[in-house]
Amino acid sequence: MLIVAPVLLTAGPAAAKRLSVVATTGMVADLARAVAGDRAEVAALMGEGVDPHLYKPTRSDMARLLRADVVLINGLRLEGKMSDAFERLSAAGKPVIAVAEGVDEARLIAPPEFAGHHDPHVWMDVALWAQALESTRNALSSADPDGAGTYARNADAYAAQLRELDAYARRVLGSVPANARVLITAHDAFTYLGRAYGIEVRGIQGISTESEAGLKTIEELVALLAERKVPAVFPETSVSDRNVLALVEGAAARGHTVVLGGALFSDAMGAPGTYEGTYVGMIDHNVTTIARALGGDAPAGGFQGKLRLASHVGAAR
Ligand code: ZN
Helix, strand or coil: CCCHHHHHHHHHHHHHCCEEEEECCHHHHHHHHHHHCCCEEEEECCCCCCCCCCCCCCHHHHHHHHHCCEEEECCCCCCHHHHHHHHHHHHCCCCEEEHHHHCCHHHCCCCHHHCCCCCCCHHHCHHHHHCHHHHHHHHHHHHCHHHHHHHHHHHHHHHHHHHHHHHHHHHHHHCCCHHHCEEEEEECCCHHHHHHHCCEEEEEECCCCCCCCCHHHHHHHHHHHHHHCCCEEECECCCCCHHHHHHHHHHHHCCCCCEECCCECCCCCCCCCCHHHCHHHHHHHHHHHHHHHCCCCCCCCCCCCCCCCCCCHHHHC
């Protein structure tokens, strides 16, 4: 308490300036906003529908990053085309914190085809993503030590909300009949979700959208859909529908009707200012959509009755 008064006196007008945080993805920005409350200005470089695997920073992005007090990234090579930019920022003395690299390493998934690197889509497991709160809180607290108490309180409150969301996801995905517990999507973004909530997950493309889908993969997935009588496959908002539609056609040729479930938010959230444009809304939309399209029980309004997008396209047909 004794040091508070001198700090306030010497800080002058600068004390009124809010911390400036620039995040790469919307999910990371949302985490930062939850922790920061109104003590920081948080912006995301990548908006709705943007694919972080392919995103290249523009000159004005670089300027924004250089002006920020703190740069928060997902890390684990999600932002694959931004590694030079991150190096330049670090060399310029900018704190660049990879929040997904702060979670329990033993719980990261290292797929054999990913050459010793970890799957970066950590946000798909709500309990694991909640661990990224710690590195976010630490990053903000070291840039703005006066706010440390606020950041800790906000992080705790958000963690409690995420625990409820995790329990909801477990409940609704747990209600999907055993044969249909298969989630087929455009790319491998949902492995963490599958492990956390007990759903077999297959992506048509690999972990990065840079890889091409093979004809053999498409044929295998069509056979799986027909054998298991899986009712739906799911497009993603940030990836082309082309391959997912090939599955629907392939299954039809085998006499099995597969519908397109609602589009899932994989690597980008929904529109800014909407419920689906928040992390909680994104996950709520995904798990509610998946559960309903695959024959499970989930309320149309989702976790908090706030879902507005069609979450049961498949079930309606
Ligand atoms: Zn991805």
